Structures are given as C-alpha cells and as structure tokens.
Amino acid sequence: MNRNGRLRGWGGVGGMALACAAAASLLVPLSRHAAGGDGGQVGGSGVAQGVQAKADTCKDPEASLPPSSDDGPSIAKIKKAGKLVAGVDQNSFRWGYRNPATGRLEGFDIDLVRAIAKNILGDPDAVIYRAIPTSQRVPALQNHQVDVVVRTMTINCKRIGQVAFSSAYFTVGQQVLAPKESTITGYNSTLNGKKVCVAAGSTAYDALETQSYGAVYKDLTVPNQLDCLVRLQLGLADAVLTDSALAASQAAQDPAVQLKGVPLTPEYYGVATNLANTDLVRRINQVLVDYRSGGADSPWMKAYREWLAADLPGISGPPEPKYRSQ
Numbered sequence: 001m002n003r004n005g006r007l008r009g010w011g012g013v014g015g016m017a018l019a020c021a022a023a024a025s026l027l028v029p030l031s032r033h034a035a036g037g038d039g040g041q042v043g044g045s046g047v048a049q050g051v052q053a054k055a056d057t058c059k060d061p062e063a064s065l066p067p068s069s070d071d072g073p074s075i076a077k078i079k080k081a082g083k084l085v086a087g088v089d090q091n092s093f094r095w096g097y098r099n100p101a102t103g104r105l106e107g108f109d110i111d112l113v114r115a116i117a118k119n120i121l122g123d124p125d126a127v128i129y130r131a132i133p134t135s136q137r138v139p140a141l142q143n144h145q146v147d148v149v150v151r152t153m154t155i156n157c158k159r160i161g162q163v164a165f166s167s168a169y170f171t172v173g174q175q176v177l178a179p180k181e182s183t184i185t186g187y188n189s190t191l192n193g194k195k196v197c198v199a200a201g202s203t204a205y206d207a208l209e210t211q212s213y214g215a216v217y218k219d220l221t222v223p224n225q226l227d228c229l230v231r232l233q234l235g236l237a238d239a240v241l242t243d244s245a246l247a248a249s250q251a252a253q254d255p256a257v258q259l260k261g262v263p264l265t266p267e268y269y270g271v272a273t274n275l276a277n278t279d280l281v282r283r284i285n286q287v288l289v290d291y292r293s294g295g296a297d298s299p300w301m302k303a304y305r306e307w308l309a310a311d312l313p314g315i316s317g318p319p320e321p322k323y324r325s326q
Helices: 012-027 073-081 108-121 134-142 203-210 225-234 244-253 278-292 299-307
Strands: 084-088 096-098 127-131 170-172 174-179 196-199 239-243 257-260 267-269
Touching (some): 084 108, 096 108, 108 127, 174 203, 225 244, 244 257, 278 299
Parallel strands (some): 084 127, 196 239
Antiparallel strands (some): 174 239
C-alpha cells in the first residue's frame, strides 16, 4: 500500500468501509441461531484471577482429560438452561464470521460449536453466541459469562493454569502477514524497525515479547485480529503476526497481502472452559472423538474441506488427541 492513504485490496474506500464495518460489528449483540436470541458481546476490563501454571512444570499442555459421555454438574446446568453459551469470533473469515448474504454465523469453529450443542442438547441450533475479543477469552470463562470458548484459542502452559482445554482440534503456528511488495520475509531480522500489529492477549504478542527482532509492537495491539488487517490496509502497520490459520484467512480477504516465511513451532487450538468444569471437558473430548472419526468422511474433514482447504491445503486430518490420567 502507498502511504498516502490508498488501500490495499478490498476495492479501495468502499471495501475498506466493509472491513471497518466488520470490525465495528463486535459491538452488535449476537443472537442465537434460532430466532429470539439474547446474546451479546463479552468484554470489560475485569479479569478474574486464575491459578497460574508454571512453565517449568508444564511438560505437555495439550494433554487433556479422557473423553466421557457422562453428565456432571456443568452439563446439567447447560441442559437446564436449554442453551449452550459459546464465546466465538464473528470476524475471522472461514473460522467464525457472519455471512453477509444470510446474516448467519459460519465457519470451522462454528461447526464445532454446533456439534457440541447437538451432543449435549440434541439440537445444533441450541446455542447463544457471544462475540469475544481475543483479550477477553480467559476472563469470559473465569467470570462464567460463557460455557465454552471456541475461537481459534491456542493451548499453552500459561493458559492451562487459567482455563481448562479440550484435546487439540487444529494445528497452527505463528506466521507473519505483510504486503506482497514488502521487504519483510518472515519472523526474522527483517522485522527490525517495522510496525507489527498483534492482538492483545494472543500467543503472537507473547512471541514478540520473547523475541521481537527489533519490531515495534507494544503500541500496536488491538482487541481483535481483523483490526490488524484494517491497520495494515491503512498503512498504520507494516505487518501482522498471528496464527498461520488466521493469517491465511486474512490473505484470502485481501489479495494484496501474503503470508511471509514459515510458521513457528506448532501450536494447537482447543475448546476452552472454566477450570472447574471437568465434566464438560470430558464431554467435549468425547464429541471430538466422534468428530474426528470416519477418515476422509469424518465431520472434521468435511468441515476442513468446506471452510479451510482452499487457503490451507494439504492437511490430511486432525491432530492426534493426547490425554492425561486426571
């Protein structure tokens, strides 16, 4: 992009208006898939305190509780309410986004939410969706504002002391997104002096805290990843660091940008719940067992082909689950 305010991709000013509208739509309450919803955005500055897991004692954060179809107190609460309250994104193309033609939430993460609701409540539409900024995923669970977060959330040692995770359902890695003509070649020294946008509370931010390569990023944090794409298009940032899956979806939205270099060390997405909801974790893991089953005809592979294969080709299946004894 030129620095004179012209926009990359998205059809100039008209396209940028769409991008800004999508980012602003986080302020619009989300509804249930069925009519008459009462969902809304989850946010706020209050952060409940969780027991922090020490990195030196965290050997295998992806190991979750073994799957089970048994009910428990948190399952009973969801059944009594008759709805699963799910924290999601509505601006991540092909993961969790609102289809402008239908007004419905769609994407890979949304399909998984629907599978969980169908298993617990017998109805994939028995969901109240609530939009959650990246930085509010953990507080929303700790404060019991949602039952689950299914929002491209990476399992790591820091977070397993704050929330409980299912087994992994997707593999990603941090990757740089930049204009095609940029001299930036990846997560390396070419970031020196460059303005890099990241989402607050993301693993990308943690990566830059560990190794910034001289990038300028502390004043370029935003609540949601789509805001980074908007900043990139406006010339307010030189690059974005985010999960490779999200970077690919943003590149699909704007042909003037591309992924640079290779993803960092593999990371894994998981469904997150409150730490106390162990029965819900086990139930979600059972849902994932069924979701992965069937080879090329599994629900996981069907969702992958529908939503992600065009931008993330070559994936033959989901990550293998890991379980711990308790």
